[in-house]
Every structure is written in structure tokens, then in C-alpha cells.
Amino acid sequence: MLSSFELKKLRRKGSAKPIYFAIIFAMISFYASFHLGIQSSHAIYTYKSSEKVESPLFVEGENPDIEIVGYDVYITGEEKSIAALDDYVNYLDEKYTKMLEEKYGVRAFPVFVYPIYIERELTLTFERKAPVPEKEREERIERVIETPPPKIEEISKEEEKKILPEIGVITKKESGFVTPENFKPPSLIDKIVAGFIFVIPAYFVMQAYTSSLLEDIRNRRIEILLTLPKSKHRILIEILLPYLIFSLFILLLLSAIFRVNAVLFVFPVIVFMFVLQTFLSLSSRSYREATFLLLTSNLFVTSYLFLPAIFTGLPLSEISPITYFLKSFEESVSLVDTLFSMLPILILTAFLFILSSNALSPEITYSYSSIGEKFINSLKGLTRNPIGVAFAGISLVSAALIIEFFLLFIATTFLYPILFLLAFFALFEEILKCSAIESNPKLTTAIILPISFFSFEKFLLLWSVLSKYGELLLGSFLLLPLFAHLLSSLSFYFTRKLGFKVALFVAFAFHFAYNAVVAL
């Protein structure tokens, strides 16, 4: 079996002691770093005062960022100076609270807060949604009235008995009654680091895997493997298997240690990353190109998985399964929602696996074509029949969703004009669609592909995945009707004799024109 060969190959390389040493070094460093906390921020501000500021962030110095005279603070108005003021206020808050505790005890804390979070089903308000009928509205109000409110007085008294003797502890408490200073809505941002722990080990396993695969390509072992009486799918699975099993083993171990179900949420993501890296390794022309493609894809996928969790509360945060994973640390999450957040990843995993199997041939792997050309060549095997074309269309919607997620976020950050953003949406969607048509340039492909693309987009909408995007932008501007998809795909098909780039531009022009008209 190829999997056992893969393991033997690793052992044959020579002593593994240096690698073990490196693993131990990395683990000790991570532990030490976690234990010590972030100290590289120490001494970033300078201050001038007759009284010592006992915060590690501050150091006495000339040209101070803040000058303190009693309770008067002088700042320059520069960004750093304002930040120093903010951290000085935090320092004073802490010092003041401590003083109050010591001097006045319980009396110094007259207010305690108890937050209750209630799920409410509000109608999303983007332009195209029909208003809620008056009758339904009234029914909802009745339902709300029927639901008795929580008995606050009882909670208060019960909690009161518990917390009053521990008032010093209460001020630092994260749940239940807290002082106004310690009151904050639940956020997943604190858990993101914990989430990384489950993914990071897989990165190193992936690196070993891609290095081994690249070496096989370079030494032309792939050609020998292809002579075996096995299908390409089987060869690929057998090469991947030991690495996937090892990643799964680490994940199970971490799940047992931290008592969470990481396998359900994280393992499909890891499989996706493995398959993506397989395709990139098979498509790269040299070690250099592979290194940078793999590095970029790692950053891209990691951001897609973890970035949404930062924006807890925004509907967009729910597009990543990692958000549900982090939520599962404290509450039970809906399996259906989790699966839908995983849907684009699962579809792309299958799509990339087929593409990688197709790329596993000397004609593609050993050609000096660019990655774009190899992508089109790998698609050829899939788009030979109508079912394959339809599947390609569905998969490309998933890819487009991920790309548009980034464009949307980048647009939110840099605030560039909406038309510019729509142009990028149109461009990326057309690159994906036109590549698929180019792989099998037939009229049927140019018709089936946009229909499947459109249908899957609508399917996602029906399952209210896209309606959540809609609150921000996509719902209003991106749900292209079938006509627009067909028009751009057919225009590409009929103009492709003028060359791929010209035809792509024509398709893009139609798509963008439609987006612009709808948006404006």
C-alpha cells in the first residue's frame, strides 16, 4: 500500500532526532510564551511625573507622551500620546478600584450588573425583503406577551446572598453579577487563540506532506506511481492517508485534553486544507513557487476560518465553522447551522480532490504552464459531461463566496467605492466561470454552468445563508439573476475565438454592467 511506502520514505531520510528536538523546542517556547504573556509591549510609552507610574507600559523619558501633574494630564494630541492617555486611564482605574476596596470595602460598589441575553427573531431589513404582514406581526406580539419574563427579583436575592460576602472577588468575576467596569458582552475573540491550538499542529503535518509530495514530483516518482494498477483517486488517497490519520490523532488527543469536540468542526477544515495544498503542490513549477503558493493559501484559509469569529454578533461571523467551534466551548450549537457554514468547504474539498486527481498526470504536473493554465487543464476531466459541468458550477459558487468574503471585508476596511468592489466581484466570478467553460468550450457547457451556478446561489439563499450576508451588502447587490449569468457565459463562449483574455473581458463587462445597474 502506498501509505506504508510513505511512512517508510519518512524513516529512510535519516535521523529524526533533529525534528523531535525542534518539536520539543517549539512546544516549550509556546508554553513559556503562554505563561509569560505579551511583554514586548512593555515600555512603549514615556511619561513625566513626580509620582512613579507602576505600569510596565510606561517608562520615564524625555519628550514624554504624557505629563502628569496630580490629576491633570497633558498630552500632545498625537496618536501615541492619546493611546498613552488611554492606558494611563486604565492604570488609574485599576489603582483606584484597589484603593476603594481597601478603604471603603463593600460600600464602594453600589452598582452590580446582571446581563441576560435573549434571542429574538427580527425581520432583516434589506430593501428587497417584503414587509411582515400586519396579521403575522400581531401574532408575534401575542407570542411575546405569552412568554413570561424571567423572575428578576428572585435571581437578585439569591445571587445577592451568594456574592455579598465575596465582594472583592465579584469585581473580577466574568459571569453573573459584575461591577459596571467588568461588564462586557460575550466575545469569541478571547477564544481564538485556543482555537488556533487545534489547527496549528496540522500545519506542520501539512508541511511534511507537501514537501514529500513535491519531492515525489521532482524525482519523477509520480510517473512510477501512475504505472500501478490503481486509479488516480486511490493513489491520492493512499498518499494522503497517513498524514490525515496523524492529524486526526493529534486532534483527538487535543479534544480529549481540552474536552471539546474538535473533530466535528476542525477535521473537515483540515481535510480541505490538505486537498487544497495537494492541488497547489501538483500545479507549482518549482519549490520556490510551491512555497509561496502554500504560504499564501495557508494565510488565506486561516483568515477565512478565524477572522469571522472576531466579528461576533455580525451575521457574517457565522460563515465559518470555526466560529461555531469557538461557540461550542460555552453553549450547544445548532448542527444544521454548523453544517451550512461548512457546506462551501465540503464542496470545495470534493472539487479540489477531483482536480488534484486530474492534475496527477505527467502532462499537467510536469508541464511548465502557469497555475491558471493547469487549473483549466485539470478541469477538463470534470467538465466532459453535463453532471460534471453542473458540479463545477456549484463548486465555483463556493469558491466565489470565499473570495467575495475577503473583498467585502477589505472594502469595509479601506472604504473604496462600491463600483470598484462590484467590479472585483464580477471579475472573480467571471474568471472562475470562464475557466470552466474554457476547459470544455461547448455551447452546452456555457449554458449548464451558469444555470448550476445560479441555482446553487439561490439554494444557499433559500437556506438563509446568503440572507445573512444580505444585511451588509451581498443580498442587495450580488444575487445575479439567471439572465445575467447566462449572458456573460454565452458572451465568453462566442468571443473566445478572439483569445481567452479578450473573451474574459467581454464577459466581465456584461457582468459588471449588470452589477452597476442593479447597485445604482
Add this chain to the structure above:
Amino acid sequence: MKELIMKDLRLLVREKTIVSLIFFLIFTASFASLVTYGLIFLSSPQYVQFSKAKIGVVGDCPILKSVIKGINYANLEDALRDFKLGNIDAIVYLPKENVSSHNFVTVYLPKDEIATFIAASYIKEKLELYELKLREMNGIEVVKLRVFSEKKVDYYKNYSVAFKFIYVALIPLLVITTAIVASGLLIDSTTEEFESRSFEILMVAPMSKRKILLYKIFSAFLVSTILSAVWLLLLHLNGIEIANIPLFSLVAFSVYLIFISFALLTSLIFKDRERSQLFFSLIAAGVIAISFASKHSFAGVITRISVGSVFEIWEIVMYLALALVLLTIALKFGERRVGNDNL
């Protein structure tokens, strides 16, 4: 010699790897901007200004009502009904205000909505104010800070979160990313020479082994310089300034040289890409993790220099010296390793 450097650089251009690299950096910068945006949103959502929170207040609590300035409700049922219909974003409930003792306030917030953060942030601010009022009324010492600024400022609570993220995390991470990319390039280039046996051909050239290795290092160093220029420009365009560019560059280049020299040593020891990259990545990951745990670490020094804070000259000299020592060791080891065994 020039040809050796150009050979590596030409390959980068031909395979459009350099484009991928620049895209990678732009993406890193965007990623960081998004995180900054997210942090501001979490810490001060009112600053992002999606919308203003509408708060309902219930109970016999005149002082609290005067502080919150929300919509007053006669009972909790009415408030909850409006809350569920989306007419208000939160409810603050205090059945009976007790000026001389403790007040247990219940806050109803929506679950997993943007309004949760906006309303919670507003309520927190108002309850802190309420707490201060009650303290004053009870004769408890209250600290009132007066701030004087040379120019008009746009201050909001937790202003320093995004600022520290940029200077404590983003800028050191850009330096580290550049160092890792350049080192990865060197490992690829060197192990490729070993695996394709092209080192043998280079040995025939009228050039010392030291020079050959030196040029390999130089081409990786050149890539890191180009990338640094790109991200420095990106930072500048985003309005992020580095306080002391010459000293910052000196430390950054020392870090690049440390990583690149270590990468050369690794590839000379293992001679195959697989183990070299894995070993290097694991060590680099450990170094990165620990580099944020001390103010004297390179991340700490980079932070303080870039932000224009106090630093010691020895901190800069130490990294430069370490870089030069590692470079010498790598070259010496390379001279022995490249020449004396079966390639």
C-alpha cells in the same frame, strides 16, 4: 557573481512568485487592518457608528433614568415586548433604587446581534457614570482626571487597543513574515542545488565556495529588502508611521540575517527540502512565540523603535552581532559541507 544573484531573482519573476509574494504582503496588511477594525468594533462599537443604541429603562429608579436617558417603561412586560419587536435594543431594569446601598441592575440584551455590542457599550458607560454619582452621594472619594491637549483629539475608550495591535503585533509580524519568506526562498534555492546536483557545476566556476554561499544569502537578503520597501510603503499609505526608520531598518535587517543564516545552516545540515523546511518552520514558530514574551526580544525592540520609545543601544548591537556571528558560522560550515562530501 552578479549572474548568480540574477539567476535566483529571474526565476522569481518568471514564475510570478514575486507577484504572489507582494499579494501575500498586501493580504497580510489587509488582514491586520481587519483585525484592527474588529478590535475597535468590539472595544468601542459606538466609534464605528453602525447606529445608535435605543435603551429602555424600567423600575423605580429616578437617578438611573436621568443617567441612561432612554425610553421609560411602566413595566417589564411592555419593555420586553418592544425589545422582542426590535423597537429598542436593550432594557435596563432596576426594580427599586437604593441610593445608600447596593443596586442590582438587570440588563436584557439581544443574543448574537450587532446591537448587543453597541447597546452593551453604551450601557456600560452609563452605568459607570451612575456608579460614580452614587459614590459621590455616599461621600466616597471620586477621582476626576482633567486632560489638556495641544490639539483637538478624537479620543474614545480603549483607543490604545488598535494602536498597540499595530505597533506590538502587526509591525513585528511583518518583519517576521519577511524574514520567514526570505529564509524559505533560501532553503528552496539551496536544497534545489543539492538535489539537482547543480552545486557540482557551480564548484567548477572560478569562485570560492564562500562567495557562492554569500551570493545565495545576498539574493535572499535582496528579496527581503524589496518586500520591506513594499510593506513600509503600504504602512505609510495607511497612515502608520515608523518613528526611526534607519535604526528600525538596522534591527529588521539583523533579524532577516539571523533567520536567513539559520536557514542556510539548516539546509546545509539536511540537504533535502522536506526536513530543512520542517525543521526550520518548527524552530521559527518557537522563536516567534517566545519573541513576544520579553521587551528585550527582537519583537520588543522593533516595537519600541518603531513607536519612538526609549531603547538601549546594546539591544540593537546585540542583534547585529548575533546576525554576523550566525552568518560567519553558516559560511564556515558551508565551506566544509559543500566541498567535502558526496553531493
